[in-house]
Amino acid sequence: MSDFLKLEKLTLNYGGPTPAVENLDFSMQASELVALLGPSGCGKTTTMRAIAGLMKPASGTIMLDNRDITRVPANKRGVGLVFQSYALFPHLSVFENVAFGLRLARVSSADIKRRVDAVLASVGLSHLADRQPRELSGGQQQRVALARSIVVEPKLLLLDEPLSNLDARLRLEMRSELSRLQDELGITMIYVTHDQAEALALADRIIVMREGRIEQSGTPEDIYERPVSIFVANFMGFENCFELTGGKLKGIAPAGFETGSAAGIAWRPHAVLLGQGAHKGTVVGASYLGQVVEYLLSTPLGDIKAEALASAPRHGMGEEIAFDLPQAGAVLLARR
Ligand SMILES: Nc1ncnc2c1ncn2[C@@H]1O[C@H](COP(=O)(O)OP(=O)(O)OP(=O)(O)O)[C@@H](O)[C@H]1O
Numbered sequence: 001m002s003d004f005l006k007l008e009k010l011t012l013n014y015g016g017p018t019p020a021v022e023n024l025d026f027s028m029q030a031s032e033l034v035a036l037l038g039p040s041g042c043g044k045t046t047t048m049r050a051i052a053g054l055m056k057p058a059s060g061t062i063m064l065d066n067r068d069i070t071r072v073p074a075n076k077r078g079v080g081l082v083f084q085s086y087a088l089f090p091h092l093s094v095f096e097n098v099a100f101g102l103r104l105a106r107v108s109s110a111d112i113k114r115r116v117d118a119v120l121a122s123v124g125l126s127h128l129a130d131r132q133p134r135e136l137s138g139g140q141q142q143r144v145a146l147a148r149s150i151v152v153e154p155k156l157l158l159l160d161e162p163l164s165n166l167d168a169r170l171r172l173e174m175r176s177e178l179s180r181l182q183d184e185l186g187i188t189m190i191y192v193t194h195d196q197a198e199a200l201a202l203a204d205r206i207i208v209m210r211e212g213r214i215e216q217s218g219t220p221e222d223i224y225e226r227p228v229s230i231f232v233a234n235f236m237g238f239e240n241c242f243e244l245t246g247g248k249l250k251g252i253a254p255a256g257f258e259t260g261s262a263a264g265i266a267w268r269p270h271a272v273l274l275g276q277g278a279h280k281g282t283v284v285g286a287s288y289l290g291q292v293v294e295y296l297l298s299t300p301l302g303d304i305k306a307e308a309l310a311s312a313p314r315h316g317m318g319e320e321i322a323f324d325l326p327q328a329g330a331v332l333l334a335r336r
Pocket residue numbers: 014020038039040041042043044045046047194
């Protein structure tokens with residue numbers, strides 16, 4: 001199967017001393033949903049802008065559906081883009097907001113009616129077709145923006161943090177909505193987020209970016225369970241990440257297992273065993289998180305975050321407790 005979208009050695013520059021994105025190689029298949037994940041400033045939006053045709057690459061090529069679109073104008077690419085700020089037309093009804101692109105393309109009135117009605121139904125907004133944007137909730141406006149980009153049937157839909165304006169509950173609701181739409185319509189999507197949970201829940205594949213380059217690309221399971229570097233592990237909730245020197249953590253060989261040539265080792269807070277083990281730490285912080293209490297321990301290895309069930313006896317500030325960093329739950333990291 002040939003690649004549906006293929007970026008080759010893409011370098012994007014705003015004119016600064018270092019490019020915002022450098023030598024990016026990446027490809028995806030039709031109907032795939034790829035999440036682009038990474039910290040602020042790593043080049044996610046810049047990459048989207050280039051794919052959409054809003055920015056000219058300094059070098060490299062973009063192929064879409066077997067066609068070189070590197071120099072094709074934005075409006076001839078068949079790429080839809082939904083931004084974080086969804087900028088609906090305030091004076092147009094929901095129906096007309098969604099119909100806008102089709103009217104521009106001179107689609108017949110009957111076809112517009114049919115297509116807009118179908119898309120509004122699929123995002124659950126049929127009953128609000130006559131409302132103005134200001135009469136809608138944030139989540140409903142978000143869905144209008146989504147409907148507007150889907151109705152023109154883009155070959156590729158780019159979503160740049162489309163849920164970031166929504167509260168936690170609406171985010172969850174929209175997340176499953178998106179997932180369902182993607183299954184139903186088979187749209188090829190790139191979904192930009194800096195929320196790891198969102199990426200894990202939605203994506204067929206996750207690409208983690210770091211400073212304008214790809215740090216790791218893989219299935220959600222790959223990225224969550226087998227991060228390749230301290231950078232990715234940190235991002236994926238391994239809050240206890242340590243560099244290894246000669247296989248040792250601060251001069252101490254992790255008990256009972258081989259670290260080989262790994263550059264780092266990491267544990268999630270729940271993997272740290274509290275109340276037993278060869279290490280000792282002092283409680284310097286405790287946060288009640290509902291199900292669990294998260295403790296911050298000051299230890300000779302550095303700060304350690306550990307979790308205990310909230311129903312277990314609590315540890316007080318300043319208390320010294322033993323802990324263990326067991327092999328089960330440890331992940332070895334090839335790079336820093
Ligand atoms: N218009 C611009 N002019 C100059 N530099 C820019 C411009 N837009 C972005 N940059 C720079 O390019 C780099 C990548 O920015 P980009 O917007 O792609 O980051 P991002 O990954 O989308 O971050 P965020 O998660 O904050 O949205 C950053 O260093 C940023 O400062």
